[in-house]
Amino acid sequence: MYTRPFSAIMIFCGLALAACAEPAHPYVSPTSIFAPVSTPAQSIFDLSVFVLQVTAAIFIVVFSLLTYAVVKFRKKATTDGREPAQVYGSTQLELAWTVIPVLIVVVLFLAAARVIASIQNAPRPSSAIQVTVIGHQFWWEFRYPSLKVVSANELHIPVSDPAHPTPTFLTLLSADTDHSFWVPRLAGKTDLIPNHPNSMWVDPHETGLYLGQCAQYCGTQHALMLLRVYVDSREDFDRWIQQQSQPARITSTVSPGQRLFETTACVNCHTIAGTAAKGTYGPDLTHLMSRQTIGSGAAKNNIGNLIAWIYKPDRFKPGCKMPSMGLTVQQSAVVAAYLVTLR
């Protein structure tokens, strides 16, 4: 009576869960926690499989007992109105169902403690790439202090060969409120909290693009503070670093777009290396066109969206911190024409 629809639902859930657990299945989700490509995510995945197995076993046992009780001890029409035997307790039973859970708890605790230590206390090898991530409302700043690169929103890191690991160690800071860096296939999330530096590491062993987003409510546009992490081959990464550390290509004449950019207070917030623009409130635009999205993932990076963004950022990201600069559409197009030269 009660049990059948419930069982059907649980079976369906189990199948759905199994579908998500398919490791590295790109068609299920690019952000599945059960498709790890990096050691922290893998350790967590292994632990989670163990925990799931234990909890599934507990579930099956208790669920069966409950179902049995519900079916077997239903009041039947044939009962004669007498009360059933009153049982007030049983010391052995209560001892058993205290001791066994305690043992299970100890096992689960030890399993978790091991993984905590392995992830949090991992030493940093000298070959590690160091990135400083600074969370802003509502975009990501990436700095490679030793490589002298500053970028935004789209992170490039090298792939790590398990035989000769080149992990990336991230220092997490915040310029304003709390944020959280979450790219599920690479690692668990770690928060970015002002005045409280954190650190995490990843060592992806497959190249590709990995998606994520901010996972700690940080204000109006928390939802569109997206992350794109490009895991490049070593050569591609070095080439990217090379390119990013160049200043903006200076042409002999100052384009109308650049002049407009530099006189409309854009320079108060944005940096374009090699020009007069040295603002740090907003993302560094020196190599804007090397990124595939704008507004930390709010829209694809193309000329049309750039014009629309400059004209009214609010259309893409209502409540974002970039104000509409009061330019006309034509002026926005002029500025955009300049920005598309920033490769």
Added chain:
Amino acid sequence: MSTESIAWPTSGTATRRPFVEQLHEWVSTVDHKRLGVLYILYALAFLLVGGVEATILRIQLIRPLNHFVSPQVFNRMFTMHGTTMIFFVAMPVLFGFANYLVPLMIGARDMAFPRLNAFSFWMTAFGGLLLYYSFIGGDGLYGAGNAPDVGWFAYAPLTSKTFSRGHSTDFWTLSLLVSGFGSIGTAINIITTVVCMRCKGMTLGKMPLLVWLNLVMAVLVVLAVSPLTAAQIMLLVDRYLGGHFFDTQAGGSAVMWMHFFWVFGHPEVYVLVIPAFGFASEIIPVFSRKAIFGYPVMVAATVCIAFIGMSVWAHHMFTVGMSSNANTFFVLSTMAIAVPTGIKIFNWLATMWGGQIHFKTPMLFCTAFLFQFLIAGLTGIMLGSAPFDWQLGNSYFVIAHFHYVIVGGILFTLFGAFYYWFPKISGRMYNERLGKLHFWLFTIGFHLTFDFMHIPGILGMPRRIYTYEPGRGWDIWNLIVTIGVFFQAAGVLVFLGNLLWSYFRGVLAGSDPWDAWTLEWSTTSPPPVYNFAKIPEVASRRPLWDLKHPEDPDWHYE
């Protein structure tokens, strides 16, 4: 028989008293039963409001990149939904039932401090009204409303003057500060009542479990609400006196807010779930026709849960960057609390085992509670393993987990309690078929919504986002989750309609329609204002069982 023969004092005429006079009686009452009803009605009203807020959230999330509401409105909705449901639905309704039932169950005439009782209710009520005034108050008339939009746990420094410029945070802070005083007042009342006003023979070991559990809940409130009050005072100092408690630019700590909040926040969830356990512990025995299995251990387990529950708070902060030692400690304490909680499930199961289970509506809800609370506990164990939480934390998996506890656990037993005690409070029986209809509609809706909600969390969907990208694999699950909301809404409407209809037209219930065993069933339905004509004297945990079974009274076995 003496209670039934005493006539209810009336004004002598057959006509009803004027409405203003009745209203005045209700507004100025210090009677625990009336205050209990006021708390419950207040909570039901806010349940509807909170439900509408949830529906708005779910409609916005039914598909990716939806434009049903703006991000600003969405952020207000999830903040208000959480704040409303916890502080102005769950706490008041549980205080309401405690208020109504505790004096009756211990054979007392009222709570220890009736005027404090009334004061506490009105403080809570005012807090709720203040919170909702935020929609129109402050700058609201000029903008789109000023309701809090900082999340129900209001993390610093988002709540500082810099990042929260209007008054939305102040409405959150002040309304909870005010209702917090009400909560502490009620808790002091409950503790004093239970300690000082039990009828003769009712030692602490002979109290009904519901009374025990409300006592433990009240102790938790006294210890846990104050840290929130303290943190909120500090927030006000920061916002209005230029203080730096959570001002990270001046060296203050955002993490300290989290510690203070969760030192309140975690025991708070035990404040909510322990009375729910109390309902289950009264309903399951009566409908299984057996005494509760292992009463002493049930009490001990509850005290353990409360005690350990004060040491687990930072499992809400596993991603914040605490040291591995700190993280490990909180994993241990969180896992430890699973033991007494599991014990309780087994004891309820053992109560049903060998019984004769009558699946009336209260028992249907309590049975579903057992299955659902089991699942909720297991997802809690998953979240308690810190590394697993580094993936699952702050995602829809967490939302699914805690709604599983609060809706699947607490609300289900609450529905059971409504149906179980409605005859006592109103004097009439509810309609059993409508009750079952409510149960099935709501259970289907609950599972559609909250079972499938675990999946987007596993697939990387964080919480508190007003929209999401397509192509993440989240779309279908969000659709199913939203569909479930409408089944739940239908169930709740059936529920309210049933209560309303039955209040006026239900069959008269009599004093003991369930053949139950605790003292509230020994007086009329509804009880007279003085509860009992003569204060009872008891000899066991089930005084009415002893009366009905004089050949085999409980005190032979206890």
Added chain:
Amino acid sequence: MSTPALATPETDIGWNLPERGPVGMYCLIAAEAAIFTIFVVAYIFYIGKSATGPQPKDVLSVPIFFTICLLSSSLTIHFALKLLRSGKVLSFALWWLLTIVLGAAFLAGTASEWRHLIYDEGLTIQTNLFGTTYYSLVGLHAFHVTVGLLALATVLIFTFLGDVNKQHAERVEVLSMYWHFVDVVWVVVFFVVYIVGR
């Protein structure tokens, strides 16, 4: 049916439960203790973390005299209560008045300390973490002293009106419990702020 009138297993047992007043006050004290604990934790956490501005050891002087005043008031209130229990209302009133005076002296001492800190040392609640936590903690305590004094004064007024006598001793005792609590909190605050924090 209203009274389970059965042969109870043992003979008539005495049934003495605690009085409501003290139990309620203990609960209130527990709640207040929890609030103070959080402020003390914040104070301790921020010791030494102020980046700028006056530091505790530079500006704080140990308020021995006013502490003695407050702690003595616990003694005087204890004597007052004993006198009330034995019905000596006038003596009670005098000792009660002395308690209020000592409490007021403590508040005056706090006020003068704050005046010195604000005007002479430039330390306000806004100045730095020390200022914020110091004024909040000491201020919260002073607020509780003030509320206590108002309650004590109310009792004094009723006494002078002739409405207080021996049978009110229990209620007055409940109030004195609150007063003792306020004193205990001061011992903790004193230790944390003037000993540990300096």
